Amino acid sequence: MKTRVTWSLLLGVWLGVAAFAAEDGTVKAPENPPIEGTWAPTFEDNFDGEGLDATKWKVGQHWAGINGGAQPHAANMAVEKGMLVFTWDKKKEPFTFGDKTTSYGTGEVTTYKRFHQAFGYIETRMKYDVQRGLWPAVWTMPVLRATDKPNDMKWAYLKFDLAKAEKPAAKALLKLKVKAAPASFWFDVHRCFDDAWTQAAITWKTKPNFDAIYLAQVKTKAAPGSWVEADVTSFVNTQIAGDKKASFMVADMLQSCKAVSFFSSEADEADRPRLVLDGAEVLASEDAVVSGAKPDENFGAEKELPIFDSYGYIVSTFEKGMEIDILEVLGIWGPAKVSHALHWNGYEKQHKSTGQQVTVEGADLNKWTTVSLYWEEGKVEFYINGKMTWSYANERVCSAPSYLLLSGQTGGWDKNGDNFAANLDPNLPKKMYFDYVKMWSGKKKESAPLPEKEK
Ligand SMILES: [Ca+2]
Ligand SMILES: [Ca+2]
Numbered sequence: 001m002k003t004r005v006t007w008s009l010l011l012g013v014w015l016g017v018a019a020f021a022a023e024d025g026t027v028k029a030p031e032n033p034p035i036e037g038t039w040a041p042t043f044e045d046n047f048d049g050e051g052l053d054a055t056k057w058k059v060g061q062h063w064a065g066i067n068g069g070a071q072p073h074a075a076n077m078a079v080e081k082g083m084l085v086f087t088w089d090k091k092k093e094p095f096t097f098g099d100k101t102t103s104y105g106t107g108e109v110t111t112y113k114r115f116h117q118a119f120g121y122i123e124t125r126m127k128y129d130v131q132r133g134l135w136p137a138v139w140t141m142p143v144l145r146a147t148d149k150p151n152d153m154k155w156a157y158l159k160f161d162l163a164k165a166e167k168p169a170a171k172a173l174l175k176l177k178v179k180a181a182p183a184s185f186w187f188d189v190h191r192c193f194d195d196a197w198t199q200a201a202i203t204w205k206t207k208p209n210f211d212a213i214y215l216a217q218v219k220t221k222a223a224p225g226s227w228v229e230a231d232v233t234s235f236v237n238t239q240i241a242g243d244k245k246a247s248f249m250v251a252d253m254l255q256s257c258k259a260v261s262f263f264s265s266e267a268d269e270a271d272r273p274r275l276v277l278d279g280a281e282v283l284a285s286e287d288a289v290v291s292g293a294k295p296d297e298n299f300g301a302e303k304e305l306p307i308f309d310s311y312g313y314i315v316s317t318f319e320k321g322m323e324i325d326i327l328e329v330l331g332i333w334g335p336a337k338v339s340h341a342l343h344w345n346g347y348e349k350q351h352k353s354t355g356q357q358v359t360v361e362g363a364d365l366n367k368w369t370t371v372s373l374y375w376e377e378g379k380v381e382f383y384i385n386g387k388m389t390w391s392y393a394n395e396r397v398c399s400a401p402s403y404l405l406l407s408g409q410t411g412g413w414d415k416n417g418d419n420f421a422a423n424l425d426p427n428l429p430k431k432m433y434f435d436y437v438k439m440w441s442g443k444k445k446e447s448a449p450l451p452e453k454e455k
Contacts, residue, residue: 025368026082029438033121034386035374037444043115044438047084050193051211052077054249057109058212061141061405062315064098064254066108068135068411069420071097073105076408077213082435084109086408088134089429096219098254104424107432108407109212113150113255113312116143116401120441122326123372124406128432130366132416133424134331135409136432138371142321142400143313150312153292155251156262156305157202159195160275161285162236162244169277172236173229174216174248176262177271179304184221185258187307188214189230192247199265199286199300207290210249217253228262229276236275246275252309261306264288273305317344322398324380325355326373330416333357335364340382340390344398356382356390368435376443404439408432 028046032039045056059072066072073095076087086107094103128136158174174189190210197208216230232248239246252258263271265284273284288300289307317323325341341355363369363384372383377399381391410424411417 026435027125029123029125029436033123033372033374033440034383035444037121037442039121039440039442042117042120042439042441043111044436046082046436047079047434048082049079051191052079052084052109052213054190054210054212056111056114058112058114058253059109059214060098060254061108061110062112062255062311062313062403064256065100066106066407066409068409069102069417070104070106070408070410071095071100071102072108073097074214074217076105077107077109079213084406084434086406086432087429088408088410088432090425097217104410106408106410108405108409110403110405112141112143112315112403114403116403117439117441118399118401119375119377119443120439121372121374122404122437122439123370124437125368125370125435126433127366127368128329128408129430130331130335131424131427131430132331133410133420134430135412135416136327136329137325137405137407137409138327139405139407140324140326140373140402141315141405142317142323142398142402144316144319144321144400145314147311147313149293149310151292152308152310153251154289154306154308155207155249156289156307157192157197157207157247157249157287158273158284158305159197159199159245159247159286160282162240162246162282165240165244165277165282168237168240169233171231171278172233173276174232175227175229175274175276176250176305177227177273178222178224179261179263180224181222181260182258184219185260186217186219186252186254186256187228187250187260188253189216189218189232190214190249190251191235192249195243195245195247197247199288201298202288202290202300203298204290204292204295208247214253215248232275236277250305251307255309255311257309257311259306259308261304264303264305266301266303316346318346320398320400322396322400324373324375324398324402326382327371328412329365330412330414332414332416335366336360338363338365338384338389342380342392342397344396354392358384358389360384360387360389374444404437406434406437
């Protein structure tokens, strides 16, 4: 044994030279930005959890969809090996995200309704496959003010005891009976990271965290009295092989503002939520809705599970708002050309923009690259690998709290999206990686004032 350890250590040292210098190595986000200032960390994700942390992220933005030819798909986003990974691919069958149907899957995650910040420093370490047709982007959108009820969110939690399930299910379906609903609606089913909650105690404040990358997203016209179902086979099988308990979170993550209600475990047995494992029914052992508007209240004994997600905030580039494109890259430009841009006053006739396309010396964005924004009142500065690549100073610079978007779009401008299928299809799948995202509040140290004669 001892000899083997010694040999493997020696082997490790020998291989380590190459392994630790490898381009795909991840790092922890730095303590501070590379420029001197009064920094205080406000947000950090190193993507080293078992899924995408739903206290920080959600799939999709303030409207249901993204620009370009692809749409987010749960199978195209993953947190693995310390990274958030997006995959661009073409599905055999078209799918719908929000209101858009396409065959091209991609990733898009944002901090909308999870974290908003004005000013400070925002940094991500990223890389991606360079391919004509792809349009990776890191950007922010402004949140001007709350709508009437920004906290009017109702999320349903359900727990199932799988002690009697002895083998993996060929098909596991979560089935919910609709109590009340508009003509059409959608809902997401997520996996909870733990089962240590009870329906007698759970509240908005104590709810378990869940994977923001949903297990299923269902769009339906199910009428009251009928059943809806979601395929949750792979997660249920990991739990059958594991602790024999499975917890789900069910909500409307696309902020459609539709009041939907399902029967709960306190309803008549014929109406209760259930898991169907290859035809065998397991009734939910516990369920409860939590309410953002009533964060300390418990609703575990209610006979229904109402879900709701308000629109929340007015997102607009008018007034103090501005879209800040920290980084946009079109595959047609190759690995070292990037664009920084600002857009304001909407996207119609009054639209205004400025920006800069930059060739970054030494940068190769298919290798790990640090991309950052420094933002203060009246000024933004853009950095690639710690070097400033563009800055813009104007009193119109965004002063509204904003949310961050990481997106793997397709298309764009500069003929990047021309002959889309012919350029892209033979080259898919392609990948985009994020090692960390970190944000700080604060301001960089003032440069010394110029001597009088040089003013
Ligand atoms: Ca209950
Ligand atoms: Ca990482």
